[in-house]
Amino acid sequence: MTLTFRNVHVTYPGSDRLALRGVSAEIAAGQRVALVGRNGSGKSTLMLVANGILRPQQGELLLDGRSVRYDRRSLAELRRQVGVVFQNPDDQLFSASVYQDISLGPLNLGLSQAEARARVLQAAELCGLGELLERPTHALSGGEKVRVALAGVLAMSPRFLFADELINGLDPWMRRQVLHILERLSASGCAVILATHDWGLAREWADYAIWMDAGRVFRQGKPQTVLSGPECPD
């Protein structure tokens, strides 16, 4: 399975500035992709396009070679395959308890209560949340909120997971735990696309890197090649 951005151009409503200018890239199942670039380079916008929240004004998004349509049914299918974990976990936890919050995605996909329950327990186990299921979401620590947000998306069993600066601000222990979850996901065949400012991590962890600059793909390819040279910040 592949997710392809073909010459994608995006402008936010009410703005003249192009947030993405002709981005082309292809991500395959099981890949570990590091998405790097300055603040405002278009990384988060690319994630919104991948999930169908933003529709390109020019260019197209292809899922497994087929152009994505933006009707209700196609969007539901796209969101079943492509999950996004946003930068601020507080903005994506809606429900009163962890258990209920994780169940939101599977029920939105139309799964039965029994199936949704199984998905919730599976995602909670993967993210080490077994003990926290009854806890109210507002009473969690920052690292726990990140893992709950991640579990909420994983319960939808996506084939592509976009994580927007997921490990920023986490302590080294929590960071290792989250990276371990991402590794297990990747090993299970899910493509993980991690937007990060940690270039060292991008070189070590990823098997593919996309460097974005001013809404364009500046370079992409093997991390050791792409993330080296005098333009690199480190």
Add this chain to the structure above:
Amino acid sequence: MRQIDSYAHSNKLSRLHPAYKAGCSLLALTLCLALDHPTVSLLITALMLALTVGWAGLPWRFVLRLLGAEGGFLLTGVLGIAISVRLSFDQAGGLGPVQIGVTAESVQQALHVFLRALGGAAALNFLALTTPAADLLELLRSLRAPATLIEIMGLTYRFIFALFDSLERMTMAQEVRLGFADWRNSLRSAALIGTNLFVEAFRRSRALETALQARAWTGSLRVLPREYEHLFRR
């Protein structure tokens, strides 16, 4: 508020089906209002306190402090019943025609209203201190309350705490810049915090909508119900 929420999740009855607790609380409230007798009100206050401390295992100091605070608030309300103010031009005294007085009858009436309201407060405290908000929403859902109302209540509950966190951060940021150094600065800081909080609430609502869309939102916030304990074998 955080403390009430914390006890609601950690007391001995937190896993008990909310219908039992709501039933118990509403029965006490109805008896208090319907029988309308000071002795009944006193008995109900004592019974609800005993249930909250003895059955749910909450610390008696906290429960009494909470009821004391509510009692203080009620006292200010019933003062208006106890003290009568009237205009009389026949017996003009020190305050001219305005006569302020307390009669045995008005004090008795004030005490009557006070005890009745205190009994009601004790009954509702039992429910609030033993039942997590998520369970109350679940109960409303099973009673077929309008889904939109339940969703709004759930989101309000969730975001009260998120906005509390923002408020604390903003207040701290103003404090470290001597924002509350004098009366004038305090007023200015309070106005700035109020404005920023409004902008923050608006930003959060936008982010919330985006995150909901990313999780294949279909228009309703459906979540899995919790599994509860029951008093009787089913």
